[in-house]
Amino acid sequence: MTERTTGPTTPHDPAVVVVAGALYDRGRLLAARRSAPVELAGRWELPGGKLEPGESPEEALVRELREELGVEVEPGERIPGEWPLKPGYVLRVWTARLLSGEPRPLEDHDALRWLTRSELDSVDWLDQDRPAVAEAARRLPAA
Ligand code: CDP
Secondary structure (H helix, E strand, O other): OOOOOOOOOOOOOOOOOOEEEEEOOEEEEEEEEEEEOOOOOOOEOOOEEEEOOOOOOOHHHHHHHHHHOOOOOEEEEEEEEEOOOOOOOEEEEEEEEEEOOOOOOOOOEEEEEEOOOHHHHHOEEEEHHEEEEHHHHHOOOOO
């Protein structure tokens, strides 16, 4: 999508926060395959995007998942931790519950999969998403 936010310009600028969602529905977690940029294309992530000025992380998550997937979600709890992305960007993850809609890869992704706990290792997650995915897995049914 449009790059509205640029990275920090001085070492003292706060990092840009990227909010991603561990989206659950009926005992499965949603994985999204990135279609761009080229260095990330083909890798799987928890869908999300950059916080915009004046937004809470929960508001950003609801907006991003509406834009990228065409669904309405209810944010839940934050998964503890913060993971560095490219310089000046950090990833924070919230759980979320699907309220309505069937996710479609409208923007930034070219494939989606709902994964049970035993299927989580079947996709090539972005390295920075792996700790959050591991934590998200603990909230899925064991079967
Ligand atoms: O949609 P928007 O342009 O706001 O953000 P994005 O391009 O989806 O994500 C911003 C940056 O965070 C990109 O470099 C993504 O690769 C990264 N990201 C990530 O590493 N893991 C995620 N779960 C979501 C985004």
